[in-house]
Amino acid sequence: MIVELTSEPIDVPRLIAHVNKPSNGGICTFLGVVRDNAEGRPVVKLGYEAYESMAVAQMRAIVQEAMQRWGLDAVALSHRTGELQIGEASVAIAVGAPHRAEAFEACRFIIDTLKTRVPIWKKEFFQDGAVWVEPVSSQPSPQ
């Protein structure tokens, strides 16, 4: 299992290599990348801040849940921090599984769950200012 926060560009081939096991017949990857606009308003760059120790712990718990639920032996999850330019990957997931269905489902579960409860925040920078993106719908609740 690879679970990490990094201030460097994500090494996607390394994540894929980690899950490319002989027993796996499919690898599903997901990249979240920096879009050049927020609902039409031009975005110059993004910044990501994390409560690092808790974010890594939550990411690990999500990956472990996915591995158990879909019976996987290899998952890699990496999230960027700091400033990112348009087109850079902010998050990368690689899931290896014997068959594709498990790989797709687990990958989808990991990104969807990460967005609801991992303490990481995105700041959108515009030509004339910046805002923290804090959708109330993503407010985590005690488990």
Place this chain on the structure above:
Amino acid sequence: MRETKRPPTAEPPAAPAAISVRVLFFASLADLMGDRHRNLDLTAGATVSDALRDLAQGAPDFASRVPHVSFAVNEAFVAADTPLADGDELALIPPVSGG
């Protein structure tokens, strides 16, 4: 059962001891509070809600943000009525936007 008796010279029960917790602010809350952390002295038995009440003093916009904030004590999400202990790390977590 053996009865334990207070020695006649015993002093009245001590006033509640104080506890100290470290509060962490992130994203828009760090901007609002002008800092990323603060040490808060509270009465023993104080809850997350008590800490929030203290933090709201002198920060007029803080209270209106609280309904949208989640809380973690020592990196685990908790409810607002959770009691705090000396040395706890209380993180105030605005709605998250990773990914």
